[in-house]
Each structure stands twice: as structure tokens, then as C-alpha cells.
Amino acid sequence: MMKFSRTAALGLLLASSLATAQTPYTDDSTYRGLGGKEGIKKIVDTFVPMLLADPRIKESFADFDMVQLNVRLQEQFCEFAGGPCKYTGKYRDKTMDGVGTVRDMATVHQDLKITNAMFNALAEDLQIAMEQNNVPSSVSNKLIAKLAPMQRAIVTTTVAQTKPDLGKFLATGGVSQVEGAGGGGITPWALISGYGTRDSWSANAHYTYIDTQDYKLNSYGVAVGIADRLEISLAKQEFKGSLAPLNLLNIKQDILGLKLKVAGDAVYEQDNWMPQVAIGVLYKRNKGIGGLGALGVTNVTQLGAKDDHGYDYYVAATKILFEQSLLLNGTLRATRANQMGILGFGGDKGDSQRLMPEVSAAYLVNRKLAVGAEYRRKPHNLGVDNEKAYYDAFVAWFPSKNFSVTAAYAELGDITIFNPKKQHGLYLSLQAGF
Numbered sequence: 001m002m003k004f005s006r007t008a009a010l011g012l013l014l015a016s017s018l019a020t021a022q023t024p025y026t027d028d029s030t031y032r033g034l035g036g037k038e039g040i041k042k043i044v045d046t047f048v049p050m051l052l053a054d055p056r057i058k059e060s061f062a063d064f065d066m067v068q069l070n071v072r073l074q075e076q077f078c079e080f081a082g083g084p085c086k087y088t089g090k091y092r093d094k095t096m097d098g099v100g101t102v103r104d105m106a107t108v109h110q111d112l113k114i115t116n117a118m119f120n121a122l123a124e125d126l127q128i129a130m131e132q133n134n135v136p137s138s139v140s141n142k143l144i145a146k147l148a149p150m151q152r153a154i155v156t157t158t159v160a161q162t163k164p165d166l167g168k169f170l171a172t173g174g175v176s177q178v179e180g181a182g183g184g185g186i187t188p189w190a191l192i193s194g195y196g197t198r199d200s201w202s203a204n205a206h207y208t209y210i211d212t213q214d215y216k217l218n219s220y221g222v223a224v225g226i227a228d229r230l231e232i233s234l235a236k237q238e239f240k241g242s243l244a245p246l247n248l249l250n251i252k253q254d255i256l257g258l259k260l261k262v263a264g265d266a267v268y269e270q271d272n273w274m275p276q277v278a279i280g281v282l283y284k285r286n287k288g289i290g291g292l293g294a295l296g297v298t299n300v301t302q303l304g305a306k307d308d309h310g311y312d313y314y315v316a317a318t319k320i321l322f323e324q325s326l327l328l329n330g331t332l333r334a335t336r337a338n339q340m341g342i343l344g345f346g347g348d349k350g351d352s353q354r355l356m357p358e359v360s361a362a363y364l365v366n367r368k369l370a371v372g373a374e375y376r377r378k379p380h381n382l383g384v385d386n387e388k389a390y391y392d393a394f395v396a397w398f399p400s401k402n403f404s405v406t407a408a409y410a411e412l413g414d415i416t417i418f419n420p421k422k423q424h425g426l427y428l429s430l431q432a433g434f
């Protein structure tokens with residue numbers, strides 16, 4: 001009984017927090033950051049012509065009074081930003097003026113057949129309009145934080161597309177992590193790779209290069225995101241020694257990944273704490289060791305690993321906090337992989353799936369640039385390898401939805417086999433997709 005009431009209370013708490021409507025900022029710093037009434041007018045004067053020129057959404061506005069829309073948007077942005085304005089349009093919401101609903105955002109937009117891609121296109125135009133009016137990104141993200149939850153009221157339509165729609169916000173597919181999944185550099189995130197919305201799909205390819213004192217790691221592969229829900233990835237890793245006696249060392253591994261978004265949305269749920277949650281599996285097959293033939297070593301099992309293949313299972317939670325311009329991710333992975341599987345699976349010191357935490361945090365410098373850091377704990381199963389955690393500090397640049405570059409300083413701990421030195425160095429990753 002006790003247990004039930006606790007669960008019920010938790011459920012109620014969750015439901016009430018999910019139902020919280022967006023309320024305007026109570027201080028006026030965002031309003032001032034937007035340049036006050038004058039600044040907001042300039043932004044909307046830039047924004048409205050962009051809507052009318054944007055092939056993704058212009059048809060929706062064909063039959064409406066744009067002069068009126070311009071005035072209403074100014075009022076709405078000003079009020080949400082904490083400015084001294086009252087929205088006087090068709091939209092009334094009891095959280096804003098206490099009057100009660102006359103015609104809320106859902107009613108205003110209900111006949112317009114708006115999809116997620118259209119909603120995002122409009123928000124993207126607004127971001128660009130703010131950029132063009134020199135609004136700092138930390139301020140424009142604060143306004144986006146207030147508008148993003150309106151997706152639940154405004155988006156009423158799904159239209160299955162056979163073509164990729166590139167409809168998600170820039171950077172919200174993450175980059176390609178070193179095992180091929182969508183995420184940060186070393187950690188899978190709950191984000192589904194690429195820019196396909198729930199109505200569409202997307203595909204991308206990546207190439208990643210890591211260069212430490214004694215080793216190099218190349219990873220390349222492809223990922224497909226389907227309906228912003230399912231991700232399928234395939235990556236090939238090639239690990240090479242670059243210093244004697246391991247200068248001929250060469251270990252290859254193939255990784256097949258599946259990820260399923262199971263709850264939440266990293267972008268739209270800005271008015272509650274619920275993150276986007278995904279579960280995933282990575283099937284890894286080590287393809288053997290080259291270059292150690294003189295020692296008679298051709299398979300990771302000869303280095304003490306129990307297996308040359310294995311599964312990683314993970315659950316990831318990702319939250320984008322536009323108000324703080326932050327992306328946070330926590331991943332919990334059950335694994336028996338040694339150095340991601342490059343040194344096989346299990347060993348003399350341990351052979352069970354062990355739970356390992358991974359965390360990432362990124363600051364969204366602007367629409368196209370994020371800087372951050374990651375930490376990934378790993379099991380220590382092999383006596384011959386003093387395996388330690390991975391860390392990195394990264395800069396990710398998204399010049400367009402078709403291309404991104406991630407550069408990082410990566411700290412890969414001791415990758416021991418004969419060179420017992422800390423391995424750190426450059427990480428560079430390119431992703432191209434549609």
C-alpha cells in the first residue's frame with residue numbers, strides 16, 4: 001500500500017510537472033537582452049519577411065494578415081521575455097492574463113496542419129532573425145526556451161515523407177560517437193542521429209581519427225535515423241600502434257548499433273525536467289590482431305580476453321536546457337568490453353557485464369557551435385591492461401545540417417599492451433549526411 005502511494009505520488013508529480021504551461025520570465029533581463037520594445041520590433045520586422053520567403057512554410061501564411069501577425073508576435077515575445085507588454089491577440093491563456101482561455105495557441109493554429117518540421121523551420125527563422133539583429137545567443141536561447149514547448153499545442157499533423165526532411169534543429173542529432181552511435185565523441189546520447197523528424201528519416205556517414213603518443217584509432221561508419229525514434233548504426237574501428245615494438249600492431253573491430261528513443265523530447269520539453277530517454281545496444285565483433293605475428297598473437301583472447309565479441313547495453317538521458325544554453329547527458333552502460341572491445345571482452349580480472357556511468361555537458365555557444373566535456377568510465381578486466389576512464393574536451397561546429405566537424409583533446413588513459421603510458425591527443429571527427 002505504502003509502495004503504491006509513493007508511486008502514485010511520483011506519478012502525480014510527474015504529470016503535474018509535465019502539464020506546467022510556459023509562463024513569462026519574471027525578470028526583464030531577456031527583454032533587455034532582446035533590445036527592449038525597439039529591439040523586438042526590429043527582430044519581428046526581420047522575422048516576418050523570412051517566414052514569407054521560407055519555402056518550407058510560406059504557404060501557411062498566404063491567407064493571413066501579416067501586419068496583424070507582426071504586432072501580435074511583438075507583444076507575445078515581449079511578454080514572454082519579461083517585458084512590460086500584454087499580448088492582446090486571439091491567444092488568451094489563463095497562465096498569462098488570468099482571464100481564461102478564449103482562443104489559445106492550439107486553436108489559433110489548429111487548421112493549419114503544422115508538422116514538426118514546419119514548427120522547427122519557424123523557430124529556426126526566428127533564431128536567424130535574432131542573430132541578424134545581434135542578439136547574443138544566450139538571450140535568443142532564452143526566448144526559444146519559452147516558445148519550444150508550444151510545439152505540443154501547435155503541431156497537430158504528421159505527414160510521412162519518403163524523402164529526408166532535415167527538419168530537426170541544427171545540432172540536435174548530436175555528432176557521431178566513436179562507436180558509431182549519435183552522441184558526443186565518446187558517449188552515446190539519447191538523441192537520434194541526423195535531422196529527420198518523426199515524419200521522415202536521415203542518414204549520415206562519419207570519419208573519426210584519434211592520434212595519441214603511441215596509437216592511432218580510425219573509425220568510420222554510417223548511421224540512419226528513422227522517424228526520430230530508431231537509430232541504426234554501423235562502424236568500423238581500426239586501432240594501430242605507431243611506436244616500436246608495436247608499430248605494426250593493427251586491431252580491427254566492427255560495431256552494429258541499435259538505439260530506440262523511449263520517452264521525452266530533448267528540445268520541446270523546456271517547461272519540465274523530463275529528458276529525452278533512449279535505450280541502445282552495440283554488438284561488437286573484434287576482427288583480430290595483425291602485426292604481432294612474430295609473437296604468435298593474432299586474437300584478443302591470447303591477450304587474456306575471454307571473448308572476441310560482446311554486447312554493450314545502455315540507457316541514455318539527454319536534456320537540452322535552452323534557458324541555460326546547455327546540453328546535458330548521462331548514459332549508463334552495461335559492458336564487458338576492454339578498451340571499447342579493441343582488446344576483446346572480459347578477462348582474468350572480471351568477465352561480467354558491469355554498469356559504467358558516462359556523462360557529457362556542452363555549452364551551446366551559438367546555433368552552430370558547442371563546446372563541452374565528456375567522461376566515460378570503463379571496466380578493468382584485463383591484467384595486461386591498466387584500463388582507465390576516457391575523458392575529452394570538445395568543440396563541435398555545425399556549419400549546416402549536412403556537415404559537422406568535432407575537434408577534441410582526448411585522454412584515453414593507459415592503453416597498456418607494452419607501452420604503459422598515458423595516451424592523450426587529438427580527436428577529429430567529420431560527419432556528412434542528409
Ligand code: HEM
Pocket residue numbers: 057060061064065068069072073076088089090091108109112114118119120122123147148150151154
Ligand atoms: C513557436 C512557434 C509559434 C509561435 C510562437 C506562434 C505565434 C503566433 C501568434 C502569436 C499568432 C497570432 C495570433 C493572433 O492573431 O492573436 C500566430 C498566428 C499564426 N501563426 Fe503562429 N506561431 C508559431 C508557429 C507557427 C507555425 C509553425 C506556423 C506555420 C508554419 C504558424 C502560422 C501561423 C498563422 C498562419 C497565423 C495566423 C492565424 C490567424 O490569424 O488566424 N505559426 N502565431
